[in-house]
């Protein structure tokens with residue numbers, strides 16, 4: 001699937017702002033970003049639910065609508081209203097019946113972790129159960145591409161664990177699972193590839209380790225004693241500076257050089273040097289105002 005120079009605006013807001021992206025079949029891909037970064041809009045474009053203002057979106061070599069109609073795509077979106085009265089099993093069977101090569105209903109329920117709920121009415125479910133029913137519906141057609149918009153939002157810890165085990169199993173069968181999240185740990189633990197989106201642009205693309213590396217090797221933090229933050233960004237090795245409540249955090253490629261230069265400045269207290277975490281990487285990639 002591919003995005004080529006894709007732009008989608010809502011009035012003044014450039015929700016997707018010139019995205020170029022190719023995703024090969026197979027594996028799990030995370031779309032990671034803050035609230036309002038453009039994840040849902042990217043997914044809507046991918047599913048053909050909305051048209052780009054400019055650029056193109058292709059799925060399996062054609063327009064998204066064609067792949068969706070052909071049953072190659074299953075989606076679990078954030079907002080969905082359950083139909084009432086039917087049972088979970090009936091609903092999933094109904095959806096499966098509309099696809100050319102569906103999963104057996106029992107398998108879709110099993111994968112979604114709701115094998116025991118087949119006979120339950122869909123309007124009598126908890127939030128987490130309803131979410132898993134939506135997953136079973138998305139899986140029903142045995143889609144080559146499964147698209148999940150913040151799939152674990154309503155799930156408890158145990159359900160999350162079971163969910164990711166299922167999704168990994170599904171991807172191992174050669175399917176592609178693309179999910180959006182704002183949980184760094186989730187992207188790091190469960191995605192083969194992480195796309196970081198910020199203000200409608202892809203600002204990083206790689207594994208969790210790639211992102212950690214791109215953020216700069218280490219984090220040097222200390223209590224500030226009056227230096228202007230602007231001077232800190234000029235120290236050797238420093239790639240980004242963040243100052244919060246009197247404590248400076250410098251992301252640096254060369255912590256030795258940074259610390260030696262800092263010592264030259266003097267008046268640095270409570271110095272700490274730590275390897276960059278994925279959190280640091282994410283902040284470095286998406287922080288709107290790294291120097292404050």
Ligand SMILES: Nc1ncnc2c1ncn2[C@@H]1O[C@H](COP(=O)(O)OP(=O)(O)OP(=O)(O)O)[C@@H](O)[C@H]1O
Nearest residue numbers: 010013015033034035036037038039040041042182
């Ligand atoms: N239908 C719409 N009308 C107007 N603005 C919209 C619409 N949909 C999205 N936006 C705006 O586009 C931007 C991107 O929104 P989008 O929903 O894609 O973000 P997101 O990354 O999915 O956020 P979240 O994590 O909060 O779900 C936001 O600024 C949002 O306010």
